[in-house]
Amino acid sequence: MAYDLSPNLAPGTQKKDLDTPCYLIDLDVMERNIEKMAAYFRGRTANLRPHMKHHKTPEIALKQIAAGAIGVCCQKLGEAEAMADGGVDNILITYEIIGTAKILRLMNLAKRVNLMVTVDDPDNVADLSQAAQAAGVDLGILVDVNSGQNRCGIDPGSPAVALAQSVAKSPGLVLNGLCGYEGHLQSVADLEERTTRAREAMSRVTATAEAIRKDGIDVEIVSAGGTGTYNITGDYPGVTEVQAGSYVLMDASYRKVLHDFDLAGTILSTVISRGAPDRAVLDCGMKALSSDQWPPLVVGLPGVEVGGISDEHLSVQLTDSDSRQLRPGDQVELVPAHNDTTVHLHDHLFAMRAGELEMVWVVAGRGRIR
Amino acid sequence: MAYDLSPNLAPGTQKKDLDTPCYLIDLDVMERNIEKMAAYFRGRTANLRPHMKHHKTPEIALKQIAAGAIGVCCQKLGEAEAMADGGVDNILITYEIIGTAKILRLMNLAKRVNLMVTVDDPDNVADLSQAAQAAGVDLGILVDVNSGQNRCGIDPGSPAVALAQSVAKSPGLVLNGLCGYEGHLQSVADLEERTTRAREAMSRVTATAEAIRKDGIDVEIVSAGGTGTYNITGDYPGVTEVQAGSYVLMDASYRKVLHDFDLAGTILSTVISRGAPDRAVLDCGMKALSSDQWPPLVVGLPGVEVGGISDEHLSVQLTDSDSRQLRPGDQVELVPAHNDTTVHLHDHLFAMRAGELEMVWVVAGRGRIR
Incomplete structure (x- = not known):
């Protein structure tokens, strides 16, 4: 050309x-942000698994992992593929992967990285199980729980418990735990209100995890939280991973509620x-x-x-x-x-x-x- | 990968x-749209030079040209480079090209296609003249006239006349005419109001063209109009080119005002x-x-x-x-x-x-x- x-x-x-x-990107500022968030999670029960929808760039992901993040979250399969290509080997896709073409790609990705994906639908569980068996992979699954955002996610309590039970029984799938992102609370301006409501949301997810455990099914992971709630969910008993992403580069909207x-x-x-x-x-x-x-x-x-x-x-x-x-x-x-x-x-x-x-x-x- | x-x-x-x-893209619908707009301009004084910011895709541009468009408009230098790479050889960039890096690219583009660009500032005219001489090209120029949108563009009347005179005297530059896009009127819902106001806007540009001609300077091109005003500016005496772009694919917003x-x-x-x-x-x-x-x-x-x-x-x-x-x-x-x-x-x-x-x-x- x-x-x-x-x-x-x-x-x-x-x-x-x-x-x-x-x-x-001001690298000095970005590196300070990455280190500050990583420092918060050192020695805590919950781990940091930052979200890549924020910057979509493997080089930044690797800096976050070097500072202590246990892996990354991705919103799209294409993001996850890019992260894998860039050297990231532990990925949670916080999105329902639907349809033959994408599920095939998902299985190919599962062959080369430690991969988990969220589900909120029994038919999707059946499709993933069938594809995982055909591909010969064990695919990690988090049941996506609607903790109040009313977007994706199955209702907490018995609907989520039933879906988790079904995942646990599905060959090719490994039930790793639950995901309950409270996206609707990230920008609540009042910190006290944000804290109260985020704890309410978390309690729905952790109570569901307890209910699943009562059936003798292990729930290793409870993933939640964003930049606006990182130190609310990061401290909440039972939450094991926080998905905060926007702390890396920030923006004017987040800056209104978080300094x-x-x-x-x-x-x-x-x-x-x-x-x-x-x-x-x-x-x-x-x-x-x-x-x-x-x-x-x-x-x-x-x-x-x-x-x-x-x-x-x-x-x-x-x-x-x-x-x-x-x-x-x-x-x-x-x-x-x-x-x-x-x-x-x-x-x-x-x-x-x-x-x-x-x-x-x-x-x-x-x-x-x- | x-x-x-x-x-x-x-x-x-x-x-x-x-x-x-x-x-x-529904090709049948798109091709009907392209033909319908082209048919409107057949036998008319004004020509169609459709805007590429709408679809940014050379293959579609070539269909528009095959149907009768005299060339294309681009909003960005990168769009114009892509159109040239794709085989389009007559391009108007309806945007001020500022700064050494972009002006160098502009000159390289001028060496391989019939190229015009808009200006609204004397210093930019001087920079383009110097670069065109250094590159050994004759660069086509339209003076960008503010016909009421109050975005870019120099005021109509004597400020625009003075800038046009300066372009006409600048070595390396060729004054092709004026550009006066009435973008603020494209979505005016009432057709009568849209018509009245678009004609007012056009009169400012065409009166400026007349004032320049009185000085013995040729004004070959007066470019204006969009999809919302294509048949208002397309019929307006003195307008020689219409920049309509959105008629190709359309969208829900344009559909509210135009069927x-x-x-x-x-x-x-x-x-x-x-x-x-x-x-x-x-x-x-x-x-x-x-x-x-x-x-x-x-x-x-x-x-x-x-x-x-x-x-x-x-x-x-x-x-x-x-x-x-x-x-x-x-x-x-x-x-x-x-x-x-x-x-x-x-x-x-x-x-x-x-x-x-x-x-x-x-x-x-x-x-x-x-």
Whole structure:
């Protein structure tokens, strides 16, 4: 192909020389976040199994594992395949894997890594059992319990117990335990309310685990928790794994409810137009900076206020004389409101240290036919 | 790499056998849309130069050109490079190209296709002139005029005239004309209001063109219009090119204001969970179906109502006894609310005819380092 990629990918390239829009990681901040979360889990009953939907990048996963994480969570089969390709060998897919094509891929993955997947449906259990037998693998299973989010998951108590019993009896499958992610509570602003409600949610899952154990069936794993509840679920009796992901790069939305971790991920953009004395237009629209949560934060430019976004444009209001000096070509850096959907827009993450490019990572977990 | 792609990519594969989530095109519908728009422009003063931000796929561009389009518009340099790689040789980039790295790529592109780009800033004109001379190319320029959208673009009248004069005098640059996209009017629901306001917007651009011509400077091109105003700008005296793009695949948002074209693009999804009698969860979240406009439309299942969306889940309410028969593994097809940001999430488009896969297209214009 005859097109030119940006020439500015060499280690040591200054931020000011990077082509935009691009996703930047401040490595010092990210590494502090990874270490802080890992330190919290050292010596605790619960382990950290961070979620990869946040960054989809094996190189970051390996740093998390090196700091103490026992493995990773993935939301999609394609993410899990990318993690396995990148050297991660202990993976929980927190998603129901449905259909012949995906189940075949799942079995191939189970042959090369330590793999678990969640289930909430008896027919799916039967399909997985049949495929696992055909493939000659023992597939780890967590029963997905609806702890209150009302999305996927089987009801706690007897429905979940019955499904777990069925898994335990299914050849090719190994019942490892339960999964009960309280996603609806991650952004509850009031910490006391978040704590109370997360404990309520956890109690539904751990009570179900107890009920299963009463039948003589081992429940080794109870997986729950996110970044907004990491130290609530991480301390909750009976929870053995916490799925927190967003602590690594963080984003403006999580920052509203949690200050334990710092902002490590930003979008670097360029002013492309100055249409009016109080308006500039940046080259990061919805195809570079997701708009499903709002607003992003402007880094270090107090007089720049985020306005309307379209596919490839972000309009900003310039509210003081300093910001009105911005010219086409000047760079503006923004913290995404929602990191996970923003990373998903990018093929590459630019890993920076002290304002210089250290390396470029491929977002290997995005974009596969899945 | 050891992972498996979906095996179901062979021509003739039935829709029911496709892995999901994936983006489907109904080729019969798309080809009708392409022909209908092309037919409108036959024998008219204005030409059709459709916008590629809609689908980013050279194979579709070539069909549009074969039907009569004079070339294409692109929103990003990377899209234009992808179109050139795919065989498109007449490209207008409706975007300000700023900065050394991108301007160098722009010049390389100008060496191999008939290329125009928009400008709204004197310094950018100077940079492009210098780079074009160094590269030994004559770069086509449209002055970007703010016809009322208040995003990019220089004010109509004397500011735009002065910039056009400066372009006309700049070695390496060729003033081809003006661009005045009235993006803020595309979705005005009332046709009469849309017509009146689009004509007002056009009059600002065409009056500026006349003022430039009074100075003896040729203004060959006046580019404007979108799918929502194609037959308003397409008939407006002095407009020579219309940039409509969304008529090809359409989406649920455009469909609210325009029925001239049919819905050709859908997301095929699979039920992955049935958590409650009246709830199902689909495998198309915000990473497969953009949520910046809302809601998507469910195709052919009256009892299925769209509920909440998260990264990889779409919850739907099941409001009748038929829809409550849905089981994990069943497919549900949805029309995106906003096509352009949805296509951008996918690496491949599955081109279907009569329910069978005809071919798989790569969305070549997305994801490059740009």
